[in-house]
Every structure is written in structure tokens, then in C-alpha cells.
Amino acid sequence: MSRxxxxxxxxxxxxxxALLVNVTLIQVINAGDxxxxxxxxxxxxAEYDRExxxxxxxxxxxxxxxxxxNTLTYLRKYSNGPLYAPVTGFYSLVYGATGLxxxxxxxxxxxxxxxxxxxxxxLVSGRQPVGGAVTTTINAAAQKAAYQGLKGKxxxxxxxxxxxxxxxxxxxxxxxxxxRLSNHDPADIRTYYxxxxxxxxxxxxxxxxxxxxxxxxxxxVVVAAAALASGRFTADSILPGPKTYQLPNSTKxxxxxxxxxxxxxxxxxxxxALAISCNTAFAxxxxxxxxxxxxxxSEAFGFNNGFEIPLRAATSLFPQDxxxxxxxxxxxxxxxxxxxxxxxxxxxxSVGNSGRTMNPYLVQEIRGPDLSILQTTDPSQFADALKPxxxxxxxxxxxNVVENGTGTNARIPGVRVAGKTGTAQTGNDAPSxxxxxxxxxxxxxxxxxxxxxxxxxxxxxxxxxxxAPIAKAVMEAVLGR
Amino acid sequence: MSNRRNVELVLLVFAWILGILGTLQVGWxxxxxxxxxxxxxxxxxALIALVMHLVVRFRxxxxxxxxxPVGTLLTIFGLIMIYRLDVADARxxxxxxxxxxxxxxxxxLTWFAIAGILFCGVLILLRDHRRLQRYTFTFGLLGxxxxxxxxxxxxxxxxxxxxxxxxxxxxxxxxxxxxKILLTIFFAGYLVKTRxxxxxxxxKVLGVGLPRAKxxxxxxIAWAISLGVLVFQxxxxxxxxxxxxxxxxxxxxxxxxxxxxxxxxxxxxGAYFAYSTFxxxxxxxxxxxxxxxxxxxxxxxxxxxxxxxxxxxILGAGLxxxxxxxxxxxxxxxxxxxxxxxxxxxxxxxxxxxYGILIERGLRTAITCRDGFGQLLAAGLSIxxxxxxxxxxxxxxxxxxxxxxxxxxxxxxxxxxxANWVILALxxxxxxxxRRPDLSKVSPDDAMTQVVPRMxxx
Numbered sequence: 001m002s003r004x005x006x007x008x009x010x011x012x013x014x015x016x017x018a019l020l021v022n023v024t025l026i027q028v029i030n031a032g033d034x035x036x037x038x039x040x041x042x043x044x045x046a047e048y049d050r051e052x053x054x055x056x057x058x059x060x061x062x063x064x065x066x067x068x069x070n071t072l073t074y075l076r077k078y079s080n081g082p083l084y085a086p087v088t089g090f091y092s093l094v095y096g097a098t099g100l101x102x103x104x105x106x107x108x109x110x111x112x113x114x115x116x117x118x119x120x121x122x123l124v125s126g127r128q129p130v131g132g133a134v135t136t137t138i139n140a141a142a143q144k145a146a147y148q149g150l151k152g153k154x155x156x157x158x159x160x161x162x163x164x165x166x167x168x169x170x171x172x173x174x175x176x177x178x179x180r181l182s183n184h185d186p187a188d189i190r191t192y193y194x195x196x197x198x199x200x201x202x203x204x205x206x207x208x209x210x211x212x213x214x215x216x217x218x219x220x221v222v223v224a225a226a227a228l229a230s231g232r233f234t235a236d237s238i239l240p241g242p243k244t245y246q247l248p249n250s251t252k253x254x255x256x257x258x259x260x261x262x263x264x265x266x267x268x269x270x271x272x273a274l275a276i277s278c279n280t281a282f283a284x285x286x287x288x289x290x291x292x293x294x295x296x297x298s299e300a301f302g303f304n305n306g307f308e309i310p311l312r313a314a315t316s317l318f319p320q321d322x323x324x325x326x327x328x329x330x331x332x333x334x335x336x337x338x339x340x341x342x343x344x345x346x347x348x349x350s351v352g353n354s355g356r357t358m359n360p361y362l363v364q365e366i367r368g369p370d371l372s373i374l375q376t377t378d379p380s381q382f383a384d385a386l387k388p389x390x391x392x393x394x395x396x397x398x399x400n401v402v403e404n405g406t407g408t409n410a411r412i413p414g415v416r417v418a419g420k421t422g423t424a425q426t427g428n429d430a431p432s433x434x435x436x437x438x439x440x441x442x443x444x445x446x447x448x449x450x451x452x453x454x455x456x457x458x459x460x461x462x463x464x465x466x467x468a469p470i471a472k473a474v475m476e477a478v479l480g481r
Numbered sequence: 482m483s484n485r486r487n488v489e490l491v492l493l494v495f496a497w498i499l500g501i502l503g504t505l506q507v508g509w510x511x512x513x514x515x516x517x518x519x520x521x522x523x524x525x526x527a528l529i530a531l532v533m534h535l536v537v538r539f540r541x542x543x544x545x546x547x548x549x550p551v552g553t554l555l556t557i558f559g560l561i562m563i564y565r566l567d568v569a570d571a572r573x574x575x576x577x578x579x580x581x582x583x584x585x586x587x588x589x590l591t592w593f594a595i596a597g598i599l600f601c602g603v604l605i606l607l608r609d610h611r612r613l614q615r616y617t618f619t620f621g622l623l624g625x626x627x628x629x630x631x632x633x634x635x636x637x638x639x640x641x642x643x644x645x646x647x648x649x650x651x652x653x654x655x656x657x658x659x660x661k662i663l664l665t666i667f668f669a670g671y672l673v674k675t676r677x678x679x680x681x682x683x684x685k686v687l688g689v690g691l692p693r694a695k696x697x698x699x700x701x702i703a704w705a706i707s708l709g710v711l712v713f714q715x716x717x718x719x720x721x722x723x724x725x726x727x728x729x730x731x732x733x734x735x736x737x738x739x740x741x742x743x744x745x746x747x748x749x750x751g752a753y754f755a756y757s758t759f760x761x762x763x764x765x766x767x768x769x770x771x772x773x774x775x776x777x778x779x780x781x782x783x784x785x786x787x788x789x790x791x792x793x794x795i796l797g798a799g800l801x802x803x804x805x806x807x808x809x810x811x812x813x814x815x816x817x818x819x820x821x822x823x824x825x826x827x828x829x830x831x832x833x834x835x836y837g838i839l840i841e842r843g844l845r846t847a848i849t850c851r852d853g854f855g856q857l858l859a860a861g862l863s864i865x866x867x868x869x870x871x872x873x874x875x876x877x878x879x880x881x882x883x884x885x886x887x888x889x890x891x892x893x894x895x896x897x898x899x900a901n902w903v904i905l906a907l908x909x910x911x912x913x914x915x916r917r918p919d920l921s922k923v924s925p926d927d928a929m930t931q932v933v934p935r936m937x938x939x
Binding site: 001002003004005006008009012013015016018019020022023024026027028030031032033034035037039040041042043045046 | 729732733734736776777784787788789790791792793794795798803804807821825826829830833836837840841844847848853856857860864867870871874875878879880
């Protein structure tokens with residue numbers, strides 16, 4: 001009988017091996033798939049079971065977790081939700097997370113590797129892990145000034161500290177309330193989300209960093225930079241500035257927004273052309289410099305490159321191979337040139353920072369659950385866009401725009417402000433877009449701003465009329481005026 | 482000669498310490514703090530284990546030293562997980578402003594104490610397992626009676642569709658667990674007597690010797706009873722367990738592989754019949770083949786079980802940090818998924834290894850046993866463990882269709898705990914007998930033998 005027992009024990013051993021293999025399949029091989037299945041509440045419950053770290057603006061927790069006493073232990077609360085929505089994003093049961101809530105998830109939920117030491121302690125003590133805190137680069141005063149300024153309009157504002165690339169403000173209008181997308185009532189979340197989705201103004205779009213608009217005349221800053229970089233032009237170089245510019249190989253004419261010549265005898269200096277935003281002079285200049293030079297210059301400012309701040313910004317575009325008439329249109333920020341507010345703020349920040357384009361960033365520090373600093377973001381340079389001497393020269397030209405040209409509404413008493421207006425058609429009949437980009441103080445800028453207002457009405461003055469006051473308010477907020 | 486009782490004691494202390502640590506971890510990680518009755522409960526566990534050890538030390542001196550600690554450790558794991566689920570249930574009730582349910586862990590601990598008493602009773606009263614052989618048919622009859630008891634009016638109770646409970650007042654019991662032991666004794670006693678005739682071969686088909694037609698009686702009866710359990714009590718697990726047990730023992734007793742084939746075909750036939758006739762069997766199979774389609778209805782349990790296991794991963798969520806209470810019947814049928822979620826595949830492997838050790842030790846006892854009855858009984862009892870673990874663990878992990886069987890020693894429930902501890906006592910009794918040095922002969926191990934060095938071949 002012993003032999004039969006041995007044989008049977010071999011069979012049972014095989015059955016146990018089958019159990020072990022099957023359990024390995026479930027717990028190791030396919031575990032990831034099971035964890036991510038839609039019906040699996042565990043991942044969600046685990047997320048909501050631990051205290052998620054706050055998102056801080058200076059020391060103010062603009063997003064934080066509060067205990068509820070429900071099955072989902074913690075609820076995400078946003079003080080000033082719509083104001084900071086483009087930064088924080090939301091943290092939703094139904095729609096997942098966006099913004100810093102998404103990109104910094106592993107910090108906020110305490111699972112990032114930098115918490116390894118804490119985790120060992122948690123393992124020993126058996127405590128639930130607590131998330132770390134994320135301190136943003138946002139300047140609350142600048143953010144609020146931009147938000148106030150945008151009220152009743154549709155658009156976005158981005159402010160950058162030129163020397164570092166720190167993003168001081170990132171504001172959109174219309175915005176949304178992340179509290180309503182992050183509550184624990186799926187039906188309410190869906191209702192609100194559908195409402196937002198149906199809104200033609202697209203409040204869920206992160207306008208400051210993903211909304212692409214033709215930069216219009218603000219792109220002339222890039223063209224002027226390319227002109228100085230070529231060595232063939234200075235601020236005083238004389239350019240042709242006639243009433244109309246005949247597009248090469250085309251019957252179409254390009255006209256100045258004033259409908260007049262840009263200077264006596266249709267001649268104008270580069271400085272003056274920028275100050276009065278002379279289209280014909282810049283169209284001509286664009287073709288003189290050539291598409292390649294314009295593209296190189298724009299790419300040194302960050303065009304055709306996707307930035308992660310760490311939110312993923314849309315790639316601002318300069319077209320690949322424009323022909324001569326397309327180059328002329330591109331030189332005045334039309335045709336296929338597209339830019340985000342972030343990109344145009346970067347252009348101005350670079351000009352103000354002696355031509356050094358810095359990588360923009362939104363996360364200043366990562367802190368542990370006890371708020372000790374674990375990691376600090378160091379500024380890093382993206383590219384050299386201008387020689388320092390050229391940046392000085394361009395800065396002077398841009399100060400002239402504010403003091404004597406189209407950007408008078410951005411003047412701040414006692415501070416030299418550099419700026420440029422812009423208006424662009426987004427299509428043949430499409431509503432136009434008003435821009436104002438600036439930095440201040442001109443000599444050693446503390447802030448560079450880009451304001452974009454969509455559907456503004458078709459006049460060039462709108463850049464100065466609508467956008468410049470907002471830029472001014474943001475600059476004043478940063479400068480403490 | 483060393484009888485290894487001290488090894489047993491050390492292993493028991495180790496199991497007890499693991500129990501304290503596990504309980505503390507549950508308390509701390511769930512935020513309950515140090516469990517309020519920690520010292521009373523751990524002292525109770527220590528007392529039960531110590532008494533069992535002392536009884537083994539004096540009444541089954543030569544018994545296997547591993548089985549008692551393994552059984553104790555498994556029971557302790559069960560107690561920890563039941564306590565952990567109590568905490569979860571209490572918390573849920575608190576959140577819903579419902580009255581906090583009575584904790585299960587104390588009643589399980591009480592059942593452990595009763596099981597310990599019965600364990601000691603078996604070892605003290607039953608000095609020689611061969612005495613059981615005398616009552617072969619009494620046990621058989623009692624076993625059958627217990628099997629059908631849940632069908633009796635008044636006391637029989639149907640829980641979750643399966644009629645396998647009896648209830649008298651507030652006291653409920655699953656008689657099939659006890660019937661399992663009685664019928665194993667019956668099978669062993671019956672087969673040891675009839676094995677010679679059952680092993681007779683009349684014809685050979687495809688190289689397999691077939692038994693005489695008139696000897697087919699017992700297996701057909703066992704088969705019919707198993708089907709009866711399935712039909713009238715809707716208890717797939719018990720039905721499978723009995724038939725598998727009987728066929729295995731028949732094979733061991735007769736040493737004829739043909740019984741395995743016959744058993745297998747009868748099983749196939751029965752399975753097909755059950756599948757085509759009974760809705761509840763069909764439903765189980767459908768869910769087994771594709772649980773995901775029925776994730777919100779009939780497949781909910783198994784899908785939640787798989788989610789729990791997946792959540793556990795390699796090292797587990799940690800005791801008190803998973804969500805094992807999301808699986809229905811987490812403390813009974815699905816206690817393995819609860820343990821797998823919080824202890825990970827590491828924990829499951831460890832637990833399956835413990836079962837493997839227990840079964841291997843039991844089968845070894847069977848092999849070394851000197852009488853046929855003891856051999857069959859030890860093998861049969863070990864096989865009940867093996868089959869039960871395979872069917873339930875395979876069931877909750879989706880390897881085989883889900884059937885309602887308890888997980889030996891781990892699951893919440895008195896009948897099951899008592900039955901498994903009685904089985905362990907019987908195995909230790911047989912083990913004591915078979916390992917006892919035979920004083921009539923001089924063992925070659927103990928005798929001074931001349932050492933003959935091996936010659937090198939040139």
C-alpha cells in the first residue's frame with residue numbers, strides 16, 4: 001500500500017504546484033492588469049484611505065485632504081478652486097486626476113521613492129503612509145491679479161521669473177471648480193463634468209499651457225531678435241515700411257493695420273517699426289532673414305519643443321518649410337505660427353534674462369509629510385536665444401514700445417517696462433486674439449508676462465486696450481506695487 | 482531515544498509569538514491600537530497549545546513533532562485574520578451608524594478551546610487506533626446519519642442555498658465535518674477487510690485490470706451518496722470531497738489502478754449529469770469559465786477574491802492595510818484570499834507549504850504504520866486535508882469551480898475547527914504507534930554495529 005500512497009502523494013504535490021502556479025499568475029504576473037480593471041475599487045479605496053499631501057502656494061495649502069468619516073476616508077478640498085485650477089487640476093473618483101494632482105501623484109500619495117525611509121518606518125509601525133507636500137512656484141498676488149484682470153473675458157495669463165524660469169502665475173478664464181470634480185458623489189461629478197464639457201468656452205482646457213493661438217504682432221519680438229542676431233540689422237537700420245506689402249509670388253497684398261505708411265517716404269527704423277507694429281516692414285524683414293533664421297530664433301525661445309513643467313505644455317509651432325509669402329505672414333505671427341501664453345512669456349523672459357531661455361517650472365519644492373524639504377528644483381537653461389548685447393538692444397526697443405508706441409497701457413510709474421502688443425486673426429472670419437507680452441523692470445526683470453485674450457474684437461488696439469492692463473496688474477503684483 | 486517533544490514545544494512557542502506579533506500588527510495598522518484583550522486571548526491560545534502539547538508528551542510520546550505546531554500555527558493565522566475582519570466590520574458599522582456586530586474572534590477562540598479539549602480527549606481515551614476498527618459499521622451508519630441530518634425537518638437549515646447545517650436553538654453545526662471523520666474510519670475498516678476481493682481481476686481492458694462486476698457495489702454506493710449530497714443538499718464541495726476520498730482509499734487498499742479509472746469515469750458521468758440537470762451546478766461552471774462577465778452578479782465573489790489577491794501582490798498590503806472585507810464570506814470560504822491580500826503571495830506560499838508539510842507528515846505516518854487499518858486511516862485523513870485545501874484554494878483562486886468548503890484550521894466556524902483538530906489527534910495517535918520503538922526487536926539504529934569501511938575499487 002505504501003507505493004500507492006507515494007503515488008497519490010505525488011499527485012497531490014502536482015495539484016499543489018497547480019495552486020501555486022495559479023496564485024503566481026494572479027498575484028504576480030497578471031496583478032497589474034487586475035489592479036487597473038474598472039470594477040476594482042481597491043486601488044481607489046487605497047488612494048482615498050491615506051492622507052494625501054497638500055499643494056502649497058507659498059505656505060497656503062490650496063489643495064488639501066480633509067477627513068470625512070465615510071468609506072472614502074479623505075476628501076480633497078481646494079480653497080480658491082477656480083483661481084488655482086490650471087495649477088492644481090482636480091482629483092476625481094470618476095475622471096482620474098489632472099494638473100499637479102496627476103503629475104505629482106506619487107509625491108502626494110506618499111509612494112515616491114524619496115519616501116523610502118519613511119516607508120520603512122511605516123512598515124515597522126504599521127502606520128498608513130502619509131503623502132508629501134508639493135510647493136509651487138506660484139506667486140499668490142500675481143495669480144490673483146491675473147484672475148481679477150481676466151474676469152469677464154476668455155483667455156489666459158502666464159507670468160515667469162526670467163532669471164529662473166519659475167512660473168509665477170498661470171491663470172485661465174473661464175475656469176472650473178475642482179471641488180465639484182473631486183467630491184465623493186459620482187453622479188454630481190458627472191453632471192458637473194458634462195456641463196463643463198458642453199460649455200463652448202471649454203473651461204476644462206488648461207489654456208495657459210495648452211491653448212495654441214497665432215501670436216500675431218508679438219511674434220515680431222522673435223523676428224527682431226533674429227534680425228539683430230543676423231548682424232545685418234541694428235535698432236537704427238532703415239527698413240521699407242510702405243502702405244502695403246506685395247506678397248512674393250502672389251497677387252495678395254499685406255496691409256498695415258493703420259492703413260498708412262509706417263514712416264515718411266515709407267521708410268522706418270527697426271526700432272520704430274516695432275514700436276508702431278509695422279506689418280509691411282516685418283513681412284519684408286522676415287523674407288530678408290529667411291524662414292530658416294526665423295525658425296532657429298523661435299526654437300531658441302522654445303518653439304517646436306514640448307515642455308513639461310511638469311504638466312505637459314502644448315508645443316508652440318513655427319512652420320517647417322514656409323515659402324516666401326508664408327514666411328512673410330509668419331513674420332507677423334500669422335500663417336501657421338502658433339503659441340501658448342507660456343511660450344510668449346518665455347520669449348519675453350529670455351529677452352529680459354540676457355538672452356538665456358530658462359526651462360519653465362511649476363514645482364519649487366517637494367516636502368515630506370513633516371514638511372521637511374526633500375527636494376528643490378534647480379533652475380536650468382534651455383537655450384541661448386540672444387547675445388547679451390543684442391538682448392540689451394532689443395530690451396531698449398521694447399521699452400520704447402511701452403513708452404512711445406502701441407503698449408502705453410502697460411506703463412508703471414517709476415518702472416521701465418518692456419512690452420509688445422499683438423492681435424491675430426485665428427481664421428478668415430474667426431474672432432481675433434489680443435496679446436500683450438512684457439517684462440519689468442527692464443534692466444533686471446523680476447517678471448515676464450504673457451496675456452492672451454481670445455475673441456476680443458478686431459482692432460490692434462485691443463492688445464493695448466484689453467491685455468496690457470492685465471499684464472500691468474500682474475507685474476505690479478510681483479513688484480509689490 | 483529522543484522523541485522530539487522538545488522540538489514540538491519550541492515550534493509551538495514560535496507559532497504563539499507569531500500570533501502575538503500578527504495581532505499587534507493588525508491593531509496598530511488599523512489604528513485600533515493594542516487590541517484590548519490581547520493578553521487574555523494570547524494567554525488562552527498559549528494555554529490551549531500547552532495543554533495539547535502536554536497531552537501529546539505523555540499520551541503520544543513518540544508522535545510526529547511537526548503536526549501539532551503546524552495545526553496550531555494555521556489556527557492562529559485564522560484567528561488573526563478573523564480578528565482583522567472583525568475590526569473592518571466594526572468600522573463599517575460605525576460609519577453607517579449601525580450597531581457594532583459581535584466579534585467573531587472570541588467565538589472562534591472558544592471553538593479552538595473546545596477543539597483542544599476534544600483533541601486531548603481523543604489522545605487520552607483512544608490508546609490504540611485499532612480499537613476504532615471494531616466499530617467500523619457503527620461509524621459508517623453514524624456518518625451517513627450525520628450526512629442526511631441537515632435534511633431533517635425542524636433542525637435542518639439552509640444557508641446560502643446549501644442545506645448542510647443543523648440548528649438547535651442558537652446552536653448551529655455542520656454535521657458533514659464530523660461525518661467526514663466517521664466515514665473515513667468506516668472506509669478504512671471496510672476496505673481493509675474487503676480489499677482482497679476488491680483487488681481480484683476478472684478481465685483486462687486496454688491493459689487495465691477490471692474488478693469483478695459484483696465488487697463494484699461499494700464504489701457505486703459511494704458515488705450515489707455523493708450525488709445525493711449534491712442533489713439534496715446542493716453541496717458541491719462535500720460531494721467532491723467524499724467521492725475523491727473514497728476512490729483514493731480504494732486505490733490504496735486494493736493497489737489497483739483500475740479503481741482510479743472507474744472512479745474517474747464515474748466522476749465524469751456524475752459531473753456531466755449534475756451539470757446538465759442542476760441549475761446551481763451550471764451556474765458555478767459558467768462563472769468559473771468566465772467570472773468577468775458576471776463580475777457584478779454571480780461572479781462577484783470570485784472577482785473580488787482575485788482583485789484582493791492581485792492587490793496583495795508579492796509581499797501583500799500588510800496585515801490590516803488591505804480591503805479583505807470587500808470579499809463576501811471573507812472569514813469562512815474566502816479566508817485564503819483575505820490572507821493573500823494582506824500577506825501577499827509570500828503568505829499564501831507559506832500557508833500552502835504548511836498544509837503541504839501537514840499532508841506529507843500524515844502520509845508518511847500512513848506509510849510507516851504497521852497495520853493495514855492504521856495505514857488506510859492515516860492516508861485517508863491526510864487525503865481529506867489535501868482534497869479540501871485543493872478544492873477550496875483552487876475555488877477561490879479560480880482554478881476549479883467554486884465550492885463551499887472550509888479551509889482547514891483557518892476558516893471561521895466551530896464544526897470545521899473541531900473536526901480538523903480531531904483528525905490531527907487521530908493522525909498523532911497513529912503516528913505515535915508507528916514511531917514507537919518496537920521493544921521486542923532491537924532496532925538496527927540503536928544496535929552497535931560494526932563499521933565496515935567501503936573498499937575502493939582499483
